[in-house]
Amino acid sequence: MAGRTHTVTNQAPPLTGYDVFTSDRALTEAVRRHLPADLREEALAELSGTGRAGGALQTQEWSRQAGANPPVLRTHDRFGHRVDEVDFHPAWHRLLGKGVSAGLTDAWSRPGGHVRRAAGFVVWTQVEAGTCGPLSTTHAAVPALRADPGPAAEWVPRLTSRVYDRELRPARLKAGVLFGTGLTERQGGSDLRATTTAARPLAEDGTYELTGHKWFCSAPMSDGFLVLARAPGGLTCFLVPRVLADGTRNVFLIQRLKDTLGDRSNACAEVEFAGTWARRVGEEGRGPAVITGTLAAARFDRVLGSAGLMRQAVAQAVHHCGYREVSGGMLVDRPLMRNVLADLAVESEAATTLGLRLAAAHDAAEGGDEREAALLRLAVPAAKYWVTKRCAPVVLEAAECLGGDGYVEESGMPRLVRESPLHSIGEGAANVQALEVLRTLGREPEVLDAYLTEVGRARGADHRLDAAIRELLTELADLAAAEGRARLLAERLALVLQGALLVRYAPPEVADAFCASRLGGDGGTAFGTLPPSLDLASVVRRARPEV
Known part of the structure; x- marks a missing residue:
């Protein structure tokens, strides 16, 4: 063959076509150890399925594609309307969908759920760590929402669903949703007491209008967000939906996507609230305790x-x-x-x-x-x-x-x-x-x-x-x-x-x-x-x- 100068030898084959879960002895032994006998075999079989999917050549290629094609912010549509959407490569959606269907947004609704989800999360991090961001924030939103029966009844069943629905529409029309968080502001960092985003009560009980910014907003393509803001009664937790009940877009202005050190497949954003509709979660002034x-x-x-x-x-x-x-x-x-x-x-x-x-x-x-x-x-x-x-x-x-x-x-x-x-x-x-x-x-x-x-x-x-x-x-x-x-x-x-x-x-x-x-x-x-x-x-x- 023209241009052939040597024969390639002494190279390790790609680590592919294997079960990421069962090949990890420490992980499989821990699952066996910490799950009761009546749950063990079903969980091991399910996790092995996730592990085989993670080790498959096709999944690894999706991971490569998602990393090679970072998300893109689209602030306006062709007519000049503000849309504030983040476009991801199709491989990202395939990977995120597999993570949702594997139960990685839910440890709350089944016996042994935390052990089963933890093992799956360890596996999926090895496959494509970027998708684990929205899987994590969605799963972690449940404890806060439980502080208020109203939002919990509407959102928790969808947060813990195994259905991935990427379309932006009212939550009542979706079988599954994703959640992000907006806690950090540029002047405060980890000091949540420095939050300046303001929440003004509206006529309907429990609803507010938010004005302010968030320096780091995770998973900006999500259906809803947990946000801290200052209400008249103090620092309070709020639920900010991307789409309102009547189908109109909430005011959620994505200023830019962060150019971060980590994985290139995920998105983190700076966002502005300017008359943004929000529902209170828990009592006013109890925000830190709620989250x-x-x-x-x-x-x-x-x-x-x-x-x-x-x-x-x-x-x-x-x-x-x-x-x-x-x-x-x-x-x-x-x-x-x-x-x-x-x-x-x-x-x-x-x-x-x-x-x-x-x-x-x-x-x-x-x-x-x-x-x-x-x-x-x-x-x-x-x-x-x-x-x-x-x-x-x-x-x-x-x-x-x-x-x-x-x-x-x-x-x-x-x-x-x-x-x-x-x-x-x-x-x-x-x-x-x-x-x-x-x-x-x-x-x-x-x-x-x-x-x-x-x-x-x-x-x-x-x-x-x-x-x-x-x-x-x-x-x-x-x-x-x-x-x-x-x-x-x-x-x-x-x-x-x-x-x-x-x-x-x-x-x-x-x-x-x-x-x-x-x-x-x-x-x-x-x-x-x-x-x-x-x-x-x-x-x-x-x-x-x-x-």
């Missing part, structure tokens, strides 16, 4: 999203090294590369194990378990702080395992790298989470009891874990003037909880590697510095996806 559950759900999804990104990065790295030959042997078998891969795999499994344990706590809390609810109030911000912080370095190191190929867009690794910092920033950045940990410990003594009960179940199983628990108790004994060490405290709370869960549930080689390096100080600060005496080959084999 507490929504923020907690969204923050938990940041943990799951980070776990998903880490898992996909590690799967790609182990897959590549399992096929790449160097110096007469496979790269995966070289002692130093094996050390790197094992270290990454341990971090990934720790994130997944913690995420699914917290999902189980959500299910228990929904059933009225106060101890599990207390555990969540401390563990979610600690996990949000630590797991999301670990995401970027894991993904970067995994990309490096592919060498130059990991720097090329076609590998998919740059997309994971771009997305990896997002979850630490979204829904309150690291300092916000660390301070939330500190505030929760100070005002709710029961959360520490719940946490210590959980980690105490693993006491006596590993001396390094036992020592870490003792050191943590010393740290917790003096919380006066602790703000300057709030990050360290959040980190230790997360690490001890991860260690306790791995000691109880993971294979001995995984728990041993975690406790030695994360709790026992036996290793360096970079990945690939695990003690060589550990059974690293078994850790890597466990992390390798089966194709």
Whole structure:
């Protein structure tokens, strides 16, 4: 063949045509562990279907297309009428539709729903993280809407539906809807008390007219939005529909789409309200309390999203090294590369194990378990702080395992790298989470009891874990003037909880590697510095996806 200069050899085949769910042993074991027997097989079958769809070549091509064709803002139609619509590539709609049909907007309406949805969310993040944004905000809107029976009755059944309807029309005419959020303003950032958007009461009870802006509005193509604004009675939560009951468009002025660091398929916008119709959710002045559950759900999804990104990065790295030959042997078998891969795999499994344990706590809390609810109030911000912080370095190191190929867009690794910092920033950045940990410990003594009960179940199983628990108790004994060490405290709370869960549930080689390096100080600060005496080959084999 003209121009042929060489034969391509020693290349890893694409990681495709596999089940993203069942090839993740840590995830499948967690689902089996946390679901009751009567739900287990149905859930595993459903998640395997999602996993097979996610690993299919066609789905991966849709993901590539969605990333290569970013959304476009269309402010006016051909006649000059204001429409404020965001146009997405058809691949985006196919992927988002599959996410909705997989139940990723609903953990609220079925037994074991949080565990089942959490596992599906970890899977789908690996497929196309951008679509997980609207899936998350839609799911997280439910707790806020439950604060008001009227909006809840109208919207929650549609939010939790498995029908994806992309058309903008009144909610009463749709079988399924999506929700976004508009909380952040340019002058306030995470400080919601700085909100200046004003809400003026209208004649109909519970309805208002909004005037103001939102600096970050997620999922701007959605059917409705949760918005904070200042009513006469104080900061209040509102529901802003895109289309009013009579079919006319609400005033929702999209000023521009943000040009963000992360995935290129999703959209985030700056919006203006100028006489925008809204319905109050909850009482006036109770806005922060109303959205507490929504923020907690969204923050938990940041943990799951980070776990998903880490898992996909590690799967790609182990897959590549399992096929790449160097110096007469496979790269995966070289002692130093094996050390790197094992270290990454341990971090990934720790994130997944913690995420699914917290999902189980959500299910228990929904059933009225106060101890599990207390555990969540401390563990979610600690996990949000630590797991999301670990995401970027894991993904970067995994990309490096592919060498130059990991720097090329076609590998998919740059997309994971771009997305990896997002979850630490979204829904309150690291300092916000660390301070939330500190505030929760100070005002709710029961959360520490719940946490210590959980980690105490693993006491006596590993001396390094036992020592870490003792050191943590010393740290917790003096919380006066602790703000300057709030990050360290959040980190230790997360690490001890991860260690306790791995000691109880993971294979001995995984728990041993975690406790030695994360709790026992036996290793360096970079990945690939695990003690060589550990059974690293078994850790890597466990992390390798089966194709």
